[in-house]
């Protein structure tokens with residue numbers, strides 16, 4: 001039997017975040033049918049969140065139940081995770097593809113002396129060694145790495161793996177001591193968390209569908225066409241930098257090199273030319289649809305489906321058709 005695979009559960013409002021649930025599916029694949037997968041959660045609502053692991057068949061969860069860890073810096077969580085990883089005898093940790101998850105595995109490289117990879121899109125064991133695949137050069141190429149050494153920690157890319165299948169089962173919670181948490185790791189103290197103005201609907205980096213608008217919309221008063229289409233699809237709304245620089249929508253909407261990187265199941269680019277700085281933020285989306293009046297626009301080079309035409313005709317018709325098909 002190989003050592004257990006540890007899954008880091010990022011807790012949002014007392015629930016394990018969807019990015020961490022994706023990590024469970026990856027851990028299961030890597031652990032094999034007879035090898036254990038163990039969950040880890042921290043914070044004052046750790047025990048409640050542990051139930052989410054049990055829902056997906058992870059029956060053993062290590063809980064660092066400590067209110068100091070609710071808003072703790074990543075370094076403090078990495079300290080607690082390292083203690084849990086050592087006590088459980090794990091040699092591999094899998095985290096979700098969030099900013100937190102990526103920073104956590106980076107810190108585990110030092111604290112736990114682990115080989116680390118982020119943005120992982122494929123993970124397999126070959127002759128006992130972990131092999132991972134990930135995008136490089138802004139998604140224009142991919143690389144395969146062998147993570148050698150006794151310990152590894154990976155953060156997966158959001159939506160790159162299918163979500164885990166529900167397998168409700170018994171839950172055994174094991175408390176992890178946090179008494180030795182050095183005060184230096186608790187600084188800087190987070191005193192307030194302010195969510196960015198991201199508009200209605202799901203968050204840009206978590207959403208399964210993203211509809212983004214560009215300068216082709218001509219002005220802020222027409223941007224609702226993108227938002228209407230997004231609402232009909234329960235999608236998040238994104239934008240090119242031309243839109244955010246012009247102040248049509250806040251910077252938090254921006255997709256690209258200096259904005260957010262997204263990889264949804266479906267990305268719809270409306271009136272966006274496809275400059276390389278935009279493409280690096282969305283090119284790993286599973287299916288890309290582009291709507292643009294210029295058949296030579298670079299966005300069509302990465303699009304799976306392209307509609308050449310006037311967005312002011314196409315987008316309202318598409319929204320109406322989606323609403324009709326979904327009975328809205």
Ligand SMILES: Cc1cc2nc3c(=O)[nH]c(=O)nc-3n(C[C@H](O)[C@H](O)[C@H](O)COP(=O)(O)OP(=O)(O)OC[C@H]3O[C@@H](n4cnc5c(N)ncnc54)[C@H](O)[C@@H]3O)c2cc1C
Pocket residue numbers: 213214215216217239240241242243254255256257258259260270271272273274275276277278281291292293294297309310311312
């Ligand atoms: C250092 C640096 C970092 C950058 N970072 C980013 C970034 O993170 N994200 C980003 O997006 N950009 C970024 N940019 C800017 C980027 O280079 C482009 O300028 C920007 O992406 C262009 O936005 P756009 O496609 O909306 O506008 P445009 O390039 O002006 O394209 C508008 C498109 O709309 C189409 N169109 C016009 N009218 C219609 C119509 N009626 N129907 C259909 N289509 C129509 C046009 O054919 C055109 O293709 C960065 C640039 C630099 C230098």
